[in-house]
Amino acid sequence: MKSLDLTAHPHRRFNPLVQEWVLVSPHRMQRPWQGQVEKVPPETVLQFDPECYLCPGNERAGGIKNPQYSGTFVFDNDFAALRPETPEEEFDEAGLLKAKSESGCCRVVCFSPHHDMTMARMSMAELRAVVDTWVEEFVELGNQPRIASVQIFENRGALMGCSNPHPHGQIWANQSLPNELEKELGSFQEYYRAHASSLLNDYLKLELNQRDRVVYTNEHFVLLVPFWAVWPYELLLTSRRPVASLPDLSDSERGGLADTLKHATVRYDNLFLTSFPYTMGFHQRPTDGESHPEFHLHAHFYPPLLRSATVKKFMVGYEMLAMPQRDITPEAAAEQLRSLPGKHYLETP
Numbered sequence: 001m002k003s004l005d006l007t008a009h010p011h012r013r014f015n016p017l018v019q020e021w022v023l024v025s026p027h028r029m030q031r032p033w034q035g036q037v038e039k040v041p042p043e044t045v046l047q048f049d050p051e052c053y054l055c056p057g058n059e060r061a062g063g064i065k066n067p068q069y070s071g072t073f074v075f076d077n078d079f080a081a082l083r084p085e086t087p088e089e090e091f092d093e094a095g096l097l098k099a100k101s102e103s104g105c106c107r108v109v110c111f112s113p114h115h116d117m118t119m120a121r122m123s124m125a126e127l128r129a130v131v132d133t134w135v136e137e138f139v140e141l142g143n144q145p146r147i148a149s150v151q152i153f154e155n156r157g158a159l160m161g162c163s164n165p166h167p168h169g170q171i172w173a174n175q176s177l178p179n180e181l182e183k184e185l186g187s188f189q190e191y192y193r194a195h196a197s198s199l200l201n202d203y204l205k206l207e208l209n210q211r212d213r214v215v216y217t218n219e220h221f222v223l224l225v226p227f228w229a230v231w232p233y234e235l236l237l238t239s240r241r242p243v244a245s246l247p248d249l250s251d252s253e254r255g256g257l258a259d260t261l262k263h264a265t266v267r268y269d270n271l272f273l274t275s276f277p278y279t280m281g282f283h284q285r286p287t288d289g290e291s292h293p294e295f296h297l298h299a300h301f302y303p304p305l306l307r308s309a310t311v312k313k314f315m316v317g318y319e320m321l322a323m324p325q326r327d328i329t330p331e332a333a334a335e336q337l338r339s340l341p342g343k344h345y346l347e348t349p
């Protein structure tokens with residue numbers, strides 16, 4: 001019998017973080033598409049947009065005026081999905097009709113006062129300020145008595161349903177653990193009990209040894225296409241040191257994170273010469289008062305683009321009904337991202 005070739009034969013790969021499988025069909029596309037790509041101009045060229053509710057000095061919903069901020073700026077979302085004053089109650093009918101109140105809060109984090117800026121084109125100092133803001137918010141929200149998890153994320157680009165190009169992310173803080181964090185926490189705990197080490201730390205050792213899927217590394221962080229990636233150009237960004245949350249990072253590690261964010265977003269933009277859309281976010285330990293030594297800080301980048309600035313991957317059919325599937329192997333995607341220049345395509349030489 002022939003041996004399994006992961007570059008040619010259909011196979012399943014296991015994601016140990018959420019304990020689910022992904023179907024890989026490399027024979028359907030031996031090589032990633034590399035046709036002509038046109039440089040796509042940025043979504044906006046306005047440094048200040050009088051119509052933008054995130055720009056400094058502009059009015060938001062309810063007549064609140066933004067300050068003339070010059071760095072990052074955080075405020076409570078005017079249309080929050082979670083509210084702090086929700087009454088505590090739950091009901092359960094025969095285990096089939098179950099509901100539970102959920103309190104929490106939603107914040108918006110403006111990364112920059114400049115409407116036309118993106119993470120890929122921000123300076124290291126500006127990116128570092130974003131990292132520091134995330135740290136402050138995690139500490140402040142995580143210390144609130146009814147908050148068990150703090151989800152930091154960014155939804156970037158019109159393709160992701162983000163209507164405003166102003167560089168910003170969100171933070172949703174919950175009373176209970178969201179599904180993804182609960183699945184990952186269970187996997188981390190199970191692995192830690194069996195091996196007395198962090199699941200991601202041991203995974204990183206394998207990846208740094210093999211190098212096939214590593215896109216970029218610095219002293220403190222590793223950027224790679226995970227073995228079990230679902231999205232064509234999915235990235236996993238992990239601290240080398242197994243810390244459980246952003247506040248655990250040292251001063252130089254925070255700088256290392258800013259540098260890695262820059263490399264991830266610049267390579268993305270350079271791939272199809274466009275402002276690359278994605279959802280990215282951090283997974284950190286629950287803020288339930290426990291130290292969670294099993295948990296390992298990381299961020300996921302889930303970008304929808306497949307072959308060009310306009311051709312995206314759809315999660316439909318088999319993927320909605322059965323399991324996710326991909327054609328380009330994670331190794332081929334990593335090689336493509338790794339070989340791109342580290343300088344942004346819009347920067348003049």
Ligand SMILES: [Zn+2]
Pocket residue numbers: 048049052053054055114115166
């Ligand atoms: Zn703006």
Ligand SMILES: [Zn+2]
Pocket residue numbers: 017184283298300
């Ligand atoms: Zn995760």
